[in-house]
Amino acid sequence: MADNNNCGCWTFLKPTETRCLNASNRELFPPSEARLSSDNLDPPTSTKTKSPRQLLQFTFQELKSATGNFRPDSILGEGGFGYVFKGWIEENGTAPAKPGSRITVAVKSLKLDGLQGHREWVVEVAFLGQLHHPNLVKLIGYCIEEDHRLLVYEFMTRGSLENHLFRRTIPLPWSNRIKITLGAAKGLAFLHGGPEPVIYRDFKTSNILLDSEYNAKLSDFGLAKAGPQGDKTHVSTRVVGTYGYAAPEYVMTGHLTSKSDVYSFGVVLLEILTGRRSMDKKRPSGEQNLVTWARPYLADKRKLYQLVDPRLELNYSLKWVLKVSQLAYNCLHRDPKARPTMDEVVKVLTPLQDLNDLAILLHHSRLSQQGRRKKKLEGTKSTKDSPLNIGKHRKDEIKLQLCK
Secondary structure: OOOHHHHOEEOOOOOOEOOOOOOOOOOOOOOOOOEEOOOOOOOEOOOOOOOOOOOEEOOHHHHHHHOOOOOHHHEEEEOOOEEEEEEEEOOOOOOEOOOOOOEEEEEEEEOOOOOHHHHHHHHHHHHHHHEEOOOEOOEEEEEEEOOEEEEEEEOOOOOEHHHHHHOOOOOOOHHHHHHHHHHHHHHHHHHHHOOOOEEOOOOOHHHEEEOOOOOEEEOOOOOOEEOOOOOOOOEEOOOOEEOOOOOHHHHHHOEEOHHHHHHHHHHHHHHHHHOOOOEOOOOOOOOOEHHHHHHHHHOOHHHHHHOOOHHHOOOOEHHHHHHHHHHHHHHOOOOHHHOOOHHHHHHHHHHHHHOOOEHHHHHHHHHHHHHHHHHHHHHHHOOOOOHHHHHHHHHHHHHHHHHO
16 A cells, blocks of 8 residues: 555554444534434443553543643534543653643543443544554543543644634635645555554544644544455444445445445545535535535536635646546445545545646636737727738637637
8 A cells, every 4th residue: 555664554453343232322523413323333342452552641630730620711622522622741751731831732531421432432542552654643642540531642733624624714725635635545545555454434524633734634533443354345333424424335234344434535525625515404405415416517527617616716726626526426436346445546646736737827828818819809900901801800709709
């Protein structure tokens, strides 16, 4: 797989999974999205999974101090797991530091009103404890003390991709969208291409975090699941995830494969391209489901540019739109076997980083050509109207109309 040897590594700590009955469903994350759910999740067999040595074990008091007693103004976000707080710790240790100094971290605190969050907490420690890659968020440590369950991550300065696409008035620039798309693809490719494949199962814009340089990192591994091994073609599991992102065959059958993640990636590609949410009840009927609305445009090259986020105006690459639209169409194929692998997706996206055929440059070029033609046509009116000149004038008029 692409860059596997140089950019990521695996520590073999495979969580085995079993069924645990009568667990509550995972709540919506973020609250505006409808999450697919079922009776329960598949947690590791043991809730006392031994953590890798590189993870730090914090006390609850240390994290309480690091976040200023979990004060409300330090909240970075809220999800099905619980609240995420901003905090500060000393370098090379677990001791709390003064706000604004030393190392900034994100502290995720488990809600205390259910067992399901605990199982997802264990899954997250198990997977992020063994997976290391530039496009996966780094888990620094954890706290398990009495009823307290917390996770400590590297702090991602720019927050989630969802915030930049949908919650800010200034549109995310095209160049940043390119970089984020490739980074997220590399993260998924790493998960799928390891010696023990992992299916992410909850790929969406709110789970793609951005650092100060807009490098994308996948977060929230509470729903991750070990992929099929040996001759197995899929993993049978209860359906969890988020409406609008989950692959249709997974929703209908519970058969989970890496191609389920590829479908979700295709949905996120559409969101990045269009600036629209995967599900948006505020839009007119027929436009609320992004994939349903976009399919006819993806299948017709003449309509492709109607998909582009209008807030970008003409500040995007024409070739990028063409390639990404085709890639999204392939990722969203109804037949999972016809979808590309994430390695293939990375290969398609990589050469698109250096494109400079901006639509606005083409537009200015055409306006300039039209202006020159117009001046030339106006100049011919002052000359003697010979049959030759009249014929040439008409030809120029025809060319001008064709360029409009």
